[in-house]
Amino acid sequence: MKNTLFTLVPAFAFAMGAWAQVSPEILSERHAMLRLEHNGKYLLLPVEEKQENAHIRVVKDNQLVNTINCRLAVDKVDYYVPYEVHEGEILDIAFAANSRYTGSIKGFTCWNKMQYTDEFTEKTTEKYRPDYHHTPGHGWMNDPNGMFYKDGKWHLCYQWNPYASYWENLSWGHSSSTDLLHWTAEPTALVPDALGMIFSGSAVVDKENTAGFGKDAIVLLYTSARERQTQSMAYSTDGGKTFTKYSGNPILTADIPDFRDPKVFWNEDIKCWNLILASGQEMWIYTSSNLRDWKFESAFGRNYGNHGGVWECPDLMKMKVAGSEEEKWLLICNINPGGPFGGSATQYFVGSFDGHEFKCESAPEVTKWMDYGKDHYATVTFDNAPDGRCVAIAWMSNWQYANQVPTLQFRSANTIARDLGLYSYNGETYCSVKPVVEMDAARGKQIAAPAARCEIVLTLKGDAQITLKNKHGERVTMVYDEEEGTFDMDRRRSGNVSFSDAFPCVTSAPTNGKLRQVRLFVDRCSIEAFDADGKMAMTNLVFPTEPYNRIEIKGKAKAKVYALQ
Numbered sequence: 001m002k003n004t005l006f007t008l009v010p011a012f013a014f015a016m017g018a019w020a021q022v023s024p025e026i027l028s029e030r031h032a033m034l035r036l037e038h039n040g041k042y043l044l045l046p047v048e049e050k051q052e053n054a055h056i057r058v059v060k061d062n063q064l065v066n067t068i069n070c071r072l073a074v075d076k077v078d079y080y081v082p083y084e085v086h087e088g089e090i091l092d093i094a095f096a097a098n099s100r101y102t103g104s105i106k107g108f109t110c111w112n113k114m115q116y117t118d119e120f121t122e123k124t125t126e127k128y129r130p131d132y133h134h135t136p137g138h139g140w141m142n143d144p145n146g147m148f149y150k151d152g153k154w155h156l157c158y159q160w161n162p163y164a165s166y167w168e169n170l171s172w173g174h175s176s177s178t179d180l181l182h183w184t185a186e187p188t189a190l191v192p193d194a195l196g197m198i199f200s201g202s203a204v205v206d207k208e209n210t211a212g213f214g215k216d217a218i219v220l221l222y223t224s225a226r227e228r229q230t231q232s233m234a235y236s237t238d239g240g241k242t243f244t245k246y247s248g249n250p251i252l253t254a255d256i257p258d259f260r261d262p263k264v265f266w267n268e269d270i271k272c273w274n275l276i277l278a279s280g281q282e283m284w285i286y287t288s289s290n291l292r293d294w295k296f297e298s299a300f301g302r303n304y305g306n307h308g309g310v311w312e313c314p315d316l317m318k319m320k321v322a323g324s325e326e327e328k329w330l331l332i333c334n335i336n337p338g339g340p341f342g343g344s345a346t347q348y349f350v351g352s353f354d355g356h357e358f359k360c361e362s363a364p365e366v367t368k369w370m371d372y373g374k375d376h377y378a379t380v381t382f383d384n385a386p387d388g389r390c391v392a393i394a395w396m397s398n399w400q401y402a403n404q405v406p407t408l409q410f411r412s413a414n415t416i417a418r419d420l421g422l423y424s425y426n427g428e429t430y431c432s433v434k435p436v437v438e439m440d441a442a443r444g445k446q447i448a449a450p451a452a453r454c455e456i457v458l459t460l461k462g463d464a465q466i467t468l469k470n471k472h473g474e475r476v477t478m479v480y481d482e483e484e485g486t487f488d489m490d491r492r493r494s495g496n497v498s499f500s501d502a503f504p505c506v507t508s509a510p511t512n513g514k515l516r517q518v519r520l521f522v523d524r525c526s527i528e529a530f531d532a533d534g535k536m537a538m539t540n541l542v543f544p545t546e547p548y549n550r551i552e553i554k555g556k557a558k559a560k561v562y563a564l565q
């Protein structure tokens, strides 16, 4: 199988072809200037992750046009990131004041290694580069953002640092897909500006031109992040190829430290837009008729659910409860820290919503988790999905160690897309989570043993222990206990677990009834387990030295392994 399934950003031919060394003007012990020449489309910036950020101000025609923080290499190069060259630009570079170097910065490795090039090839060969999960071609990624479906295409933006594989310089990268599995890179959607970095947010298709940007304009609502967080808006009139920021930004402000991640949707019940955003440990709800003037309606959350951390990235949607005509609302609330196994996780609430106020139907102390793994965060759904579907994607990592996971040219992947629903069990309504139906089409022929990418279908008739392992003794053990009604996954010996004390762990899910079929989606650095009926989901990262190629089963289970195409 070819590596065609992850995002490929425009290809660059790495360090080959045009090679021209840069000549910095050293201005002081910490300060240098670089006049960009037209020696190639990109200037490769050498990164050394253990260094402090150098602060780069991009100046053109005497104006500040961009600022970038990048850990430029002092001693050695970990990897390169491409900076797109615009003629006439000057990079004004200030190194950290507490740099351990007191002598001249002239000797820094970055000057010898910076080079112009017309092309740059992503290092798609990295061992833990997922085969079929969405990843950025290079750089850091966190939350999925601005997801919408239009004209047969799923659009997925994401929190992206194009200038290194750690959290910084937040922009919105953008990919699209026709099948939720094969992703194609699109031009960057949003880059930081004078209002701040671009934090998380959402997208809507404005079918009736309520905002005045045009019929079917795509409107993005996002957080501009500086000392305080404000909400801003951008729009696209070319189907999502390019976005223009609204000149009246910001459109929503508040004197609150954590005030972010607006999710907008059209509420047919009140014929109005609703916006829900995270404010400290509450979710605030607004209404608008034009997407820019927002009226505060109510706050939800005090005393409800888990409050072990800040509430982030909300979502709110109406769905039918399986097996009935009854409709209820699902409020998604990502929380960090406070997750069931430490760090980040997605909790949710079920209740009613009249367009103005959300009322949770469960007792305040009830906490419901959408996924019982440790690497499932910032879950949000696509706007305008066909057939009334609620399709969600989560960031497959955890803030406890996301910046330390053992990858280099890129860091982080998204989960496979999931179809959400509601079901009743023991007097409560829960969110069901299933791999999207598109994953069925990806199932290939049956194969004899697990591989780097595969789907394993477990048929269960009672208690069972399932172990995936490789010849190095690295293993992931899953245990189904029918009487307890639990499904556990143990990754303490899964391979490289040493990069963070918070990584080795056993995660455990309540099964809400008997499990009869479990689907395991295995990729190069992840395992996602789903009850085929949607009652349980568990997403965990793993970093084996070699892919697991053996499966061992004890107890009442049978396994079939399928190639994934």
Ligand code: FRU
Binding pocket: 142, 143, 159, 170, 199, 200, 201, 223, 260, 261, 312, 313, 378
């Ligand atoms: C969640 C989050 C959001 C914020 C973004 C910043 O992971 O903290 O609340 O908008 O990441 O990158």
